[in-house]
Every structure is written in C-alpha cells, then in structure tokens.
Amino acid sequence: KQEVTQIPAALSVPEGENLVLNCSFTDSAIYNLQWFRQDPGKGLTSLLLIQSSQREQTSGRLNASLDKSSGRSTLYIAASQPGDSATYLCAVNWNAGNMLTFGGGTRLMVKP
C-alpha cells in the first residue's frame, strides 16, 4: 500500500533555529512530491514541488530535498521565525495515479 508518513507530528523550536521536517513514503516510484503549509482553519498553501528527476528545490528560506531510493524527502527551514508556525504537509503523486496522497503533517511552533 502506498503511504506517506511525517514524523514528528509536532515540533517546538526557539526562534532563529534551523530545522528539518521529514517525510517518508513507501513506494519509490513517485512522479512528484509537494510540500504545503496549512494555517489553522485555512486551506493549504503550496511551498515547493519536486519532480522525481530533481534532488532539491529552494524558495527563500526553504529547501526541499528528495531521495527516492530511500523513500524520503526533507523540508529545511533556515532561521525560523514565529510566522513559520503552522502545520507542514507533504503529498506524493505516484506514477500510476493522479491523486495526491498526504502525510499526517508536522505541527510546527516557533517560539519568540
């Protein structure tokens, strides 16, 4: 079964810290992987999309990496700020399907 897992479920860090969020997937035959941010009660905001042929993508303080062989993606957030507090979700699009399969998310709190 194709599953996506995010550990830890929650993370609390002091402002200014660099941090890494993890995403694991069970089937390495992915088409692409997307990272999202969700604020409480809101929709999802797309952060980064990594195609299967790419190793990483960067946007500002965010850097996402992809290692298909190990079934892992990481989202690196540099110099975290209280405004980064949100739930971060990764979603995988597998080759055979057209649907995104989501992980359970990591709820991040950055304390001032």
Next chain:
Amino acid sequence: EADIYQTPRYLVIGTGKKITLECSQTMGHDKMYWYQQDPGMELHLIHYSYGVNSTEKGDLSSESTVSRIRTEHFPLTLESARPSHTSQYLCASRKGTQTMNTEAFFGQGTRLTVV
C-alpha cells in the same frame, strides 16, 4: 498565486437541508479535487475530476455528490445534511495529462457545521 475560490467560507445549517459547496478556479486546470479534513486530522480525498463530465469517488466514502459541467467549476452537494458531515471541505486543482501533473493549488476551504 493560486486563483481557486471556495464559497461559502463558513456555513452552519440544520439537519436535513440540501447544501452545495462551490469551488471555482480561473487557471484552466483540468484536474480538480475535493478533500475532507476534520480539525487536526489528515486530509481524505472524497471526489476528483479529470475534466468536464468526468467525476470519480475518492478513498473516503462520502454521501456527497459532485458535478463537472464546466472546466472552472466543481461544486459539491449534500442532499440531506447530517451532523456527521460537520467538517472542513477543501477544493484543489492542477493541470495535468495522463503522464504529467503540475503543482496543486488549494482553496481556503469551507467549514461546515450541521446542527
């Protein structure tokens, strides 16, 4: 910036009422999706569409129905609302073909409460 809109943002309605949640996108995306999400919980796909007149049920069983008469519009209907339908409903869209899928964009969601 995503051009996908959901209305209403919040809805409180009585049991047994018929409701339609609206989702529209102006990006010309052929693929559209409805997800259901309870507070603090995972997203579950309930419906999707690959294009006009194409709709399929998702992984999570749902009593709702959808239609796709126009590319930009993907409404979700509950014929008879029940308290168990209380949840947040999220609409998404992306461009794609049989072999290519681009970045997915989400609307702001509709928070439905059935009393």
